[in-house]
Structure formats: structure tokens, C-alpha cells
Amino acid sequence: MDKGVNPVVEELLHRHSPKFYGMKEVYRCIHQENFITKAELLKRTNMKQTTVVRHLDALKEYGLIRIASYDESSGGRPPALYAIEPEAAFIIGIALSRVETTITIVNMSFQPVASETFQMTEKHTPSHTISLLKETIASLLEEHHIDINALLGIGIGTVGPLDRKKGIMYPEGFVAPGWHKVAIVEEMKKTFQTDIFLENGANTAALYESLRNHGGNKTILYCISGWGLRCGVLANGAIMQSRKGDASSFGEMIIDVSSGRTLASYISYHQIATEVVRMIKASERKTDFYPDLNDNKNEIMEYVLEELKKGNSVIENVVLESAYYYGIGLANMVNILHPEVVVLNSELIHVYPAYYHKVIHTAEAFIFQNHQQEPLFQQAEDAENPISVGACALTFQSKIG
Structure with missing residues (x-):
């Protein structure tokens, strides 16, 4: 049997009348907390008890929430723990x-x-x-x-x-x-x-x-690096939207004033591949590195990632230099945005953990009053x-x- 939507879900989440606003607020609180008691809902919503009870009864009747279990009791009937109905x-x-x-x-x-x-x-x-x-x-x-x-x-x-x-x-x-x-x-x-x-x-x-x-209302900076650099920002829980809908603008940050080079130009796969080829061509032992040099940047980066797994010191030096400049740019972002959480997502991080540690170590050295900001740095999860x-x-x- 197919799983069909409860028509009240659409009505509840789409309408903005006072009747549905209160019910929506109760539903939102239950959704955010996973499990919550009526007493906690009263504190969170500042609604009267009769109003919260009415909304809870309606949400249960519509099949949008359920009583998941009962909390420990300090005497008398144990309080119900409300949760949303997942399906x-x-x-x-x-x-x-x-x-x-x-x-x-x-x-x-x-x-x-x-x-x-x-x-x-x-x-x-x-x-x-x-x-x-x-x-x-x-x-x-x-x-x-x-x-x-x-x-x-x-x-x-x-x-x-x-x-x-x-x-x-x-x-x-x-x-x-x-x-x-x-x-x-x-x-x-x-x-x-x-x-x-x-x-x-x-x-x-x-x-x-x-x-x-x-x-909840945290400020989060999420950086995706690879062939370019894209950054997403939540400011107090809300997306900080650029007018053009372009998340690559952080990569256009000027890192070297004399040359006008940007952050992206230092850390992109294009730059890493170019530098690796340059170093290999300059080496007298080319065959030890990459015998069939060509201009296919994708193939070069595949080689770079494989050599990092093998501990190729020449490749490691190129990548760690890129990480240094990434750290400088990241420090600039932190100094401006003051995020509580900073997440880095890159294939380089998963393949070569030293890259991540170099980025973070450099960033911490350049963050203004780092002891007061102390953002939580994290690697992106690879599971989902x-x-x-x-x-x-x-x-x-x-x-x-």
C-alpha cells in the first residue's frame, strides 16, 4: 500500500492564519526537540495551557504527532513525551x-x-x-x-x-x-x-x-573546496543569501595584493595540478613521478590523490602549501562572520588528513582574538x-x- 500524505500536513505548513500559526508553532517545537513534554512546550511557546493542549489534541488527531513514550515521574502520572509522526x-x-x-x-x-x-x-x-x-x-x-x-x-x-x-x-x-x-x-x-x-x-x-x-540559531560556515571554493553561511540559523545566488564569491578574496591573486587561485585543483606538473617537469627524475604528462587536470588530480596515499613527499609539499593559503583565507572569513561552527568539505581532506590539520592550524594562527571566538572546526561527514x-x-x- 502506498504511503499517502495526510492532507492536513500541507494545510498546516502552508497556511498563515492565526488558527494554524499556533498549531504550527507547537509542531515546530516538537520537530526541533525530537521529544518534548507539555511543560516544556508551555515554556517554549509562551501559550496558555488550554491552547497548547488544544493544539496537541488536534495534531494527534490529524496524525502529525504521537506520544513516543513517557518521561520519568517525580510522583504521580509520568509526563508524555511528544514526537512528530515521521511518515x-x-x-x-x-x-x-x-x-x-x-x-x-x-x-x-x-x-x-x-x-x-x-x-x-x-x-x-x-x-x-x-x-x-x-x-x-x-x-x-x-x-x-x-x-x-x-x-x-x-x-x-x-x-x-x-x-x-x-x-x-x-x-x-x-x-x-x-x-x-x-x-x-x-x-x-x-x-x-x-x-x-x-x-x-x-x-x-x-x-x-x-x-x-x-x-538552532547557530552561525555556521560551510566550505566546499575542490576545483573551486564554495561557501555557505547560516547567520543565526538563517541562510545568508547573496543577491546573485553565487557561493563562490568567498574564493575571490584577494590573498596577494601585489599580484592580485585570489584565494581560489591558490587552493583550487587547477592550481594544485599545475604546480605538480611544473615540479615534475623541473625534476631530473620525471619517471619516478608521472611518466605521461599531459594537460588533463582530472587525470593529474587522480594521480595526486593516489600519491598522497603513498606518502609522496613532493606531492605532499604542494598540497600543504595550498592548505596554508586556505588557512589564511579561512581566518579572514572567521574574522568577518564570527561563526560558531566551521565545516570543511573536500576530497583532499578525506584522502590526506594532514591537509585538514594544516588548514586549521594556519587559520587559528591568523584568527583575531582566537581565544575569544574559538569556533568549532569540523570535517564534513562522509556518510550522507x-x-x-x-x-x-x-x-x-x-x-x-
């Missing part, structure tokens, strides 16, 4: 990048129900990619017996620049042609009659970290796709806000 609805999150695209379906607790990833190649034009997205989503819904009407919405975390309101992408750097002025939201709505939200992937990844850290799950969180927040 009241489902949310789809899409992480669309130049390298790969991931579709994730979560329940109302943001627990992944299904996920699938496909690689982006020279064949993945916008039309082909969107068709594949639609086919994959339909297949996942069928496989997991989820009615299409059970979808609360779809969130898309992708590469900017983009126009959030119009749902249009203007990205650069895709291997396939045609990735300019892509009306992805309009195209997806032709198949899925639900709300669709478009945001930069670095920002949706920051939302994911807010979930993982139970961030933070961009697609974060896109689900974006959808939920957009509907409940």
Missing part, C-alpha cells in the same frame, strides 16, 4: 553539481528513506539531466511505495549563480553544453505539482550541518549527502516559516 509526509532533496547528482528522499524526521546518485558527463545536458531526475524520482517513489501526493516539496541544492525566485540556474563549468539560463524549477513542476525550492548547494549543506549539530539532505531541510523550513 506523515516525505521530502525530496536534490544535490546537482558538475561532478555528480544525488536524489534523496527523507521522511519528516529527515531520516533518509531512499537515495540514488548518477555521474555528470558530457552527455548530461540540462534536458537530459532533468529527464533523468524525473525518471529517478518516479522510480524511487514506486520502489518505496510512496504516493506522489505524499510529497511535501522538492529542494534543489546546486551550483550558482542562480535566481531563486525565478528558479533559474546560470552555472559555469559543466562538462556538457547548454548549462546557461536553465529554468530547472519550471521544468520539474511540469511533472511534480508541488512546491520546489532552489538554493546554492553550499547553503543547503550548511543547513544539513545545523541539523547534525542541533544548531549533506547538500541533498540540506535541500530537504530547506523545503521544510520554507513551508513551515
